Amino acid sequence: MKTKYFLLPILAALPLCFGTMNAGNESISTYAFNLNHESKEFVRNLNVNKGKNIKNVICFIGDGMGYNHVNAGGIYLGKPLTFANPSNEKWTYHALVNTDSLTSEGFTLDESKSLIKPDLNATLYDGTPSPYGGSASFENITPYTDSAAGGTAIATGKKVTNSRVSMDIEGNYIETIVEIAHKLGKKTGVVTSDYITGATPADFISHVPNRYNADSIITQGATSGVDLLIGEKPGEWDSDHINEYQNAGFSVCYDTKGLTKNKDKIICLPDDIAALDNYRCPTLTELTEFSLDFLDNEEGFFLMVEGAKIDKRSHEKNAYGTMRELEGFNNAVYEAEKWASLRDDTLIVVTADHECGAMYYDYAKSTQATILEDMTFLSYNHSRARIRLDVFGDISEFTSKYASEFNTLEGMPYWDNTYTFNLMCSYL
Helix, strand or coil: CCCCCCCCCCCCCCCCCCCCCCCCCCCCHHHCCCCCCCCCHHEECCCCCCCCCCCEEEEECCCCCCHHHHHHHHHHHHCCCCCHCCCCCCCEEEEEEEEHHEEEEEEEECCCCCCCCCHCCCHHCCCCCCCCCCCCCCCCCCCCCCCCHHHHHHHHHCCCCCCEECCCCCCEEECCHHEEEEHHHCEEEEEEEEECCHHHHHHHHHHCCCCCCCCCCCHHHCCCCCCEEECCCCCCCCCHHHHHHHCCCCCEEHHHHHHHCCCCCCEEECEEEEEEEECCCCHHHHHHHHHHHHCCCCCCCEEEEEHHHHHHHHCCCCCHHHHHHHHHHHHHHHHHHHHHHHCCCCEEEEECCCCEEEECCCCCCCCCHHHHHEECCCCCEEEEEEEEEEEEECCCHHHHCCCCHHHCCCEEEECCHHHHHHHHHHHH
């Protein structure tokens, strides 16, 4: 394997300015990872993975999946979700994460109350029906982060305002982890149960000023450095896009019959992607299984898998639909865990871009028989309730190196969402 330069771009002459997290008014500095990743003088061989063989990084994003979603999912299934099971020692690290975007600046939270239980803290949410401006206005009308900003933090390590996709307020592109991995000679994949133009997948394959620029998102994906792109076919997809991807070396398909390992690059756009077994369309688990086999290679890979419809069902205040989507997402994570357990070169990170619905239930009383009726959504919106980060694999080098930078919240380590990018880059 060729020499790798790990992209923790920290200059010896400059301080590591992660700063201190402020739950109410985002003041954390992400300077250390906002430098130009292409500038060789900023790239240091700071591999925290020395002596280990991690070469593959898999990132699962449960869109809208809050801390309470994960706990409720465990009650619904009668056992903890695979990534949140405290008795599963393969999952070595569990943290809470702040998802605020730059749009959240200036809005305060009641930090004397729980930041993960919305029923105790009304400043975590509101009840209006839209989490961000309409497609015509592109306005940022709420302090509650959207998927574009939340996903950008994970994909690039930089906070942006709502609706922006891996682009800062001045219109500058922010390099994504897909682009970084590609430059390191790794294969890359982006899989979503949403349209490929959804805000979260868009954050990994494009740079646009607002999330509604579907045509630009599709076009940029062809030259983004991604080798495998799977998601539902957007309405904007047309013959011009087919030509763009074919000219870039992609095989284009619309069902799983086109998913074969003998292709260099693939874009697959089924009409629908299901949470659980469905003879009419593929599931996220099946697509994850193929992606792992397709991307596996000597140099390693980066793969992002999004369970997008957890968010959609939460917007609807649909408890049963939310739990089914969460179960399907959990199945996909378990598929990756099984694959990674057979080797020692893979890190799995499970997180969310934000919480949706300000969902809660009675921690003391809810049971498997009652959880669906006990589950309450206080909002149709996204919220500022904290989400989880769970890690399969040993990241003790990373957490030891930056232990002084992490806070605690309700007995768990507490990160900013930009740290997820930092962590993943540290193990590429």
